[in-house]
Amino acid sequence: MARAPAKADKPARLAVRLTPRGGRDAIDGWMRDADGAPCLKVRVSAPPVEGAANEALEKLIASTLNVPGRAVKVVAGHQARVKWLEIVGVGEADLTRVFGVVP
Template identity: 45%
Template structure:
């Protein structure tokens, strides 16, 4: 499974799967390490990308100027960079989104 976000010196990277032309803008949640989102904007002249940036910024309570689509500008699968957040702050905000994968440890009973 892909990790939900990875940290780089220039900011956290976030994998998205986008559904344009939806009935409304919404974050569906995490699935297989990818944040699934819907936006009402059509995928024409960057409208859907702008809606994705605004939606992610609003959900994470950060400025839209700190969210940038760095890969996938013409496709549904996108890589988004979040700048201006520390590691702990980025993970905390991402964990507040629906369906964030929790790491669990299982202990084996001695046999």
């Protein structure tokens, strides 16, 4: 009998470089920040006003990973371009499968 994949015990962390008012909601792939650290490049059409861009980011990532919206939260960088997300219910292998290998 096949085993079901185990759910991640602790949330996965993901660095994202967000572009608000990007014309459309899209994930543009991996990039390196100024320090050389990898981050996922994402654009959303929402403006950076009253958390709208952060909310759009959370919804886009949740939809892409096929997890509930409440599973994705911005935990750092709320007003910065580079943000840290915590995602409940996925592991590093899931992030690699969906977003590709980090360069």
